[in-house]
Amino acid sequence: MQQTLPNIKDFTKPELIRAVTMLGEPAYRAAQLHQWLFSHRTRSFDDITTINLALRQKLSSIYSIRTATLDDCRQEYRDDHEIPTTKFLVRMHDDETVEAVLIPAEDRITACISSQAGCSLRCSFCATGKMGFTRNLTSGEITDQVWLLNDYLADHYGQKITNIVFMGMGEPLLNMTHVLDAIETLSNHNYRYSLSQRKISISTVGIIPQIDLLARSHHKVKLAVSLHSAIQKNRESMMPAAREYTLPALKKSLAEYNRLTGQPVTLVYMLLRDINDTPEEARALVKFAKSLFCKINLIDYNAIVNIKFKPVYSGKRELFLRSLLDSGLQVTVRKSHGASINAACGQLVTESRQQHLPEEPH
Ligand code: SF4
Numbered sequence: 001m002q003q004t005l006p007n008i009k010d011f012t013k014p015e016l017i018r019a020v021t022m023l024g025e026p027a028y029r030a031a032q033l034h035q036w037l038f039s040h041r042t043r044s045f046d047d048i049t050t051i052n053l054a055l056r057q058k059l060s061s062i063y064s065i066r067t068a069t070l071d072d073c074r075q076e077y078r079d080d081h082e083i084p085t086t087k088f089l090v091r092m093h094d095d096e097t098v099e100a101v102l103i104p105a106e107d108r109i110t111a112c113i114s115s116q117a118g119c120s121l122r123c124s125f126c127a128t129g130k131m132g133f134t135r136n137l138t139s140g141e142i143t144d145q146v147w148l149l150n151d152y153l154a155d156h157y158g159q160k161i162t163n164i165v166f167m168g169m170g171e172p173l174l175n176m177t178h179v180l181d182a183i184e185t186l187s188n189h190n191y192r193y194s195l196s197q198r199k200i201s202i203s204t205v206g207i208i209p210q211i212d213l214l215a216r217s218h219h220k221v222k223l224a225v226s227l228h229s230a231i232q233k234n235r236e237s238m239m240p241a242a243r244e245y246t247l248p249a250l251k252k253s254l255a256e257y258n259r260l261t262g263q264p265v266t267l268v269y270m271l272l273r274d275i276n277d278t279p280e281e282a283r284a285l286v287k288f289a290k291s292l293f294c295k296i297n298l299i300d301y302n303a304i305v306n307i308k309f310k311p312v313y314s315g316k317r318e319l320f321l322r323s324l325l326d327s328g329l330q331v332t333v334r335k336s337h338g339a340s341i342n343a344a345c346g347q348l349v350t351e352s353r354q355q356h357l358p359e360e361p362h
Pocket of ligand 1: 119120121122123126127128129130168169170171205345
């Protein structure tokens with residue numbers, strides 16, 4: 001019964017104020033409640049000792065407090081870091097699963113989290129794109145992923161998450177309200193754990209109307225755009241969303257984002273063997289990026305079973321990188337981590353679903 005009631009962790013502070021005042025309680029109760037839910041991270045109304053028993057009983061008859069769980073994890077150790085890259089399967093109250101990954105680096109520990117269960121955008125190189133869209137995650141389900149990973153990190157290694165990227169399953173800008181609500185909570189500096197919004201990055205395929213909204217919002221999060229090709233025809237063939245959000249329109253929107261926020265944009269470019277690693281592609285990328293305030297993040301592809309793409313050869317990566325650097329662009333190269341644990345998004349959920357499929361009748 002509890003689990004069918006609305007999850008109070010999905011409420012923003014203003015929504016909590018409304019809920020509490022509708023019960024005839026003063027608004028400051030909402031601030032207490034928010035703190036208990038997101039700083040103390042209580043799992044039961046009974047624990048909220050600063051709120052009187054009658055209100056606790058009322059709340060628990062109307063709302064639930066749901067918490068996602070870690071269901072499975074895969075790890076990959078690297079020589080240069082004591083903490084392994086760890087990918088988790090996170091299970092929601094309705095048994096829907098998403099992925100979240102801890103990615104340690106020299107100077108940071110990043111949590112890569114999901115914004116949707118599945119995805120409607122069908123990028124051809126992505127395992128999540130193959131499974132289709134199930135539903136948006138709520139803001140409570142998004143913050144839960146961060147708490148769960150942070151607790152895991154604290155318990156096992158005595159460390160904290162230093163950065164968050166919305167680069168897991170789903171397109172965050174198609175679930176923008178819940179993503180931004182979650183970010184508000186995660187960046188609340190009065191709470192036990194919080195992060196500056198500058199340490200949080202939203203990664204999008206380039207949903208232009210939402211980029212424009214983000215540029216005009218008061219949020220200070222970073223923006224990353226999965227570009228993967230600066231040639232319209234090639235980009236469309238990999239990313240169907242690019243048909244609607246074309247490269248010229250995207251470039252205009254990013255230039256406006258630069259102007260309004262004063263912030264750079266990261267252009268994420270995943271090198272795919274013989275697909276987007278040619279000199280012609282490098283020249284197109286230089287042309288696209290040259291007039292923007294941006295940096296380019298070149299990443300390797302993790303091969304996925306049943307998907308035709310392959311990682312780039314290292315010699316070609318060097319040539320591609322050299323042409324970008326020679327043009328004066330700022331470029332970082334991210335080596336592939338997590339190949340042995342299928343760290344590209346959607347692969348662990350796909351495997352888990354396959355394991356849970358009923359056996360074919362003989
Ligand atoms: S790459 Fe991102 S936007 Fe594209 S299908 Fe996968 S999850 Fe969706």
